[in-house]
Amino acid sequence: MSRFTARFFNEASKPKQEYGEFFKQCYVIGYKTLTLVGVTAFIMGLVLTIQSRPTLLEFGAESLLPSMVSVSLIREIAPVITALICAGKIGSGLGAELGSMKVTEQIDAMEVSGTNPFKYLVVTRVLATTLMVPILSSLANAISLYGGFLGVNLRGDVSWNLYWFQVFGILNFGDVLPSLIKTFFFGFAIGIVGCYKGFSSQKGTEGVGRSATTAVIVASLMVFIVDLIAVQITDLLGLT
Amino acid sequence: MEQTVRNPVIEVKNVNKSFGDNHVLKDFNMSVYPGENLVILGKSGSGKSVLIKCIISLIQADEGEILLLGSSIQGLEQDELDMLRAHVGFLFQSNALYDSMTVRQNLEFPLRIHWSKEERALGAEAAVKEALEDVGLLHTIDMMPSELSGGMKKRVALARSLILRPKVILYDEPTTGLDPITSREISELMVSVQQKYNATSVIISHDLNCIKITSNRVIMLIDGTCYADGTYEELSQSADPKIKEFFK
Numbered sequence: 001m002s003r004f005t006a007r008f009f010n011e012a013s014k015p016k017q018e019y020g021e022f023f024k025q026c027y028v029i030g031y032k033t034l035t036l037v038g039v040t041a042f043i044m045g046l047v048l049t050i051q052s053r054p055t056l057l058e059f060g061a062e063s064l065l066p067s068m069v070s071v072s073l074i075r076e077i078a079p080v081i082t083a084l085i086c087a088g089k090i091g092s093g094l095g096a097e098l099g100s101m102k103v104t105e106q107i108d109a110m111e112v113s114g115t116n117p118f119k120y121l122v123v124t125r126v127l128a129t130t131l132m133v134p135i136l137s138s139l140a141n142a143i144s145l146y147g148g149f150l151g152v153n154l155r156g157d158v159s160w161n162l163y164w165f166q167v168f169g170i171l172n173f174g175d176v177l178p179s180l181i182k183t184f185f186f187g188f189a190i191g192i193v194g195c196y197k198g199f200s201s202q203k204g205t206e207g208v209g210r211s212a213t214t215a216v217i218v219a220s221l222m223v224f225i226v227d228l229i230a231v232q233i234t235d236l237l238g239l240t
Numbered sequence: 241m242e243q244t245v246r247n248p249v250i251e252v253k254n255v256n257k258s259f260g261d262n263h264v265l266k267d268f269n270m271s272v273y274p275g276e277n278l279v280i281l282g283k284s285g286s287g288k289s290v291l292i293k294c295i296i297s298l299i300q301a302d303e304g305e306i307l308l309l310g311s312s313i314q315g316l317e318q319d320e321l322d323m324l325r326a327h328v329g330f331l332f333q334s335n336a337l338y339d340s341m342t343v344r345q346n347l348e349f350p351l352r353i354h355w356s357k358e359e360r361a362l363g364a365e366a367a368v369k370e371a372l373e374d375v376g377l378l379h380t381i382d383m384m385p386s387e388l389s390g391g392m393k394k395r396v397a398l399a400r401s402l403i404l405r406p407k408v409i410l411y412d413e414p415t416t417g418l419d420p421i422t423s424r425e426i427s428e429l430m431v432s433v434q435q436k437y438n439a440t441s442v443i444i445s446h447d448l449n450c451i452k453i454t455s456n457r458v459i460m461l462i463d464g465t466c467y468a469d470g471t472y473e474e475l476s477q478s479a480d481p482k483i484k485e486f487f488k
Contacts, residue, residue, distance in 0.1 A: 100339075108298050109336035113350035114322035 004196045008126055011119045018120050025128035029090050033136060036089060037082055041140035044081055045073060045147025053155065062156065066163050067170035069148040074141050075175050080227055082140040083186035086133050087219035091194040094125055095215030098198025099208035107199075122199060126191035133187030134180060141179075174234070182230035189222035246273050247310065249408055249440045250295060255304030257290055264290050265301070266464035272408075277434060277441045279451045279472075281486060282461035288444040289333070291461070292410050295442070296330055297321055309407060326354045329401030329409040329439070333416055335393045337385040337400070344368055344381045347400050354404055371399040374433055391422035395429065402433055409434070411443040415450045427453040448487065460486070 049069050056062050098121060101107050110117040145167060152158045158166075197215035201207045248271040257265040264287035272278050282288050293299040295306055297313045306313050311324055337346050347368040351360055372378045375395035385393060394414065401409060414430065415423035427450040434441050434454075445451055451458060451472055458475050460468040460483060468475055468483055476487045 104339075105332045105334050105336040106338055108293075109330070109332060109338075110349075111298060112296055112325055112328070112330045114325050114353040115349070116318075116322075 001193075001196055004199070005192055007118060008122060008192060011116070012123045012127065014119070018124050021120055022124040022127055025124050026132055029125070029128045030132035030135060033086060033089055033132075034139070037085055037136045037140050038143050040081060040085055041078060041143040042147040044077060044140075045069065045144030045149075046151045047147075048072060048077065048144075049148045049151025050154065053151075065152055065156075066148065066158065066166035069151075070145060070167040071170055071175060073144045073148065074171060075179050076227075078140045078144045079137045079179050079183050079186065080223065082137040083133060083183065083190065083223040083227075084220055086129070086136065086187070087190050087223055088216050090129055090133075091190050091197075091215040091219035092212040094129075094191065094194030095197040095201070096208055096212040098122075098195060099201030099211035100205075102199060102201045103204050103208060118199075122195045125195055126188065129191030129194075130184055130187040133190060134183040137183040137186075138180065178230060178234040178237075182226060185226045185230070186223050189226055190219045193219040193222055248272055248307070249274050249276075249309060250442065251305075251307040252291070252295070253305045253307070255291075255294060255301045255306060257287065257294060257299070257301050264464055265294070268304070268461075268465060270459060270466055272440055272442055274440055275438065277431070277443065277454050277456045279443045279445055279455040279458045280461055281445065281451065281458055281475075284446075286461050287464055288461055289412055292412055292442060292444055296325065296328055296410060322353065326350075326404050327407045329404070329406035331394075331397055331401050331409065331411045331414055333412040333414075335385075335397040337393055337397055339385055341385075342381075343372070343377075343383050343385070343388075343396050346385070346396065347371055347403050350400065350404055367403055371403045372396075374402060374436065375399045375429060391418055391426065394418065394422075394426055398426075398429065398433065402437060405437055406439055409437075409439050409441045411441065411445070413444050413446070415445065415447045420449070423447060423450060424453070426450075430454050 049065060052068060053062065053065060056065055056068065098107075101121070107117045107121070110120060148167075149158075149160070149163050152163060194215045197211040197218070201211040250270070250272040252268055252270040255265050255268045256263070268291065280288050280291065290299055294301045295308060295313075301314070308324060309327055311320070313321065313324070316324065338349065341349070348360070348364055351364050351367065355364070368381065369378060372381055375398055377392060377395050377399065380388060380392060380396065385396070388396060398414075411430065415426055418426060427447075430441065430443070431454055433439070441454070443450070443454055455472050458470060458472055459466055460475065462482055468478065468480070475483055478484060478487075
């Protein structure tokens, strides 16, 4: 895995990249995951708001609901849930796609035709996930806050302006930037794990299934590990 | 006699290849001359596909030397190897058509590396159509591989391997999994494209009908070595029990 990652950086730093394939993968990975991420983010914001209300009500702090929900969503919940959805959808897709290409000799055919399959298949996909997961996560942040607005107003009455005033009033640089930066690492981890599992697939269709499954498991685990490291770094830098 | 004075297109010298304890190729030697259709015959798992993949450097030999079109493939840089591969067509056993691309895109794929943008703009369409016409499947140009039958996939894969007008064509079990009629058609097609493109062919096969139709010379690969070398007629009439076993 470490050798595979080192090879990625080596190939990605060389000239003559496959830009056409990169943009195609951005479309496939980004646009085609958008609906799933959007629906999940909306429900996430709505449910978090509904479930947080009784606790805040106990302490007479119901008015802090928009602030609390926004910090929770932006700092942690939306990026991590988005990354886990991407680990499931994109990670398994990459593992299965490249795994099936490997066992049906399509990767060998590419090599024989003079194309560098690593550059064409792996570099483009890893770069696409690294770019698209932060974009999806940013959209998930926004959509989940809309969900939060609906949740606040299901049993309360908070105006549109007041809700957003409270949301943006509490958020600061230290909430948004670390959260955005870590999503690039989430995207990279999902892409590299999915491609590695697919590229090293063996033993026919059974191996393809195993590649897809392990890609999801390892990518999800990597998301949590990256998140843990990101939280520690944020804490050390005094951005909490 | 004429063959000995011509330079071989492919020379395999004392090649060894092992996978763990399984010693697949043992000091294997072979030469293939221009215009030949050489068939390599052997049991499943005897190392035929490994040999053909060593020739195109998809698998690295442990020891020995392989000369392809006069160049030792072990000493080549990746760019040089890619340039050399432009002169070699490879028909995979599984066809290896790219699932996500149409037939046209499959055939255009090798051109993107070996032809310039201008060359592709001017000649790609004609080259694709000519290659598909050669295999009788021009009407499938905008179809997806999943829409094709097994025999059609094999023909499209052959068209893709011909698109760069290779000097050498390597066939890995070209008739496996096909019915006898389609198998005969593919074998005859292989002979006709070999004549049209004046290419040298190395064919891995168990199919005696295919071997009979396509071969000028047959090599038998047994226990990792070249056990016998001759024409189809010579080997089919051999009294050697190991050879006779194949021609029953």
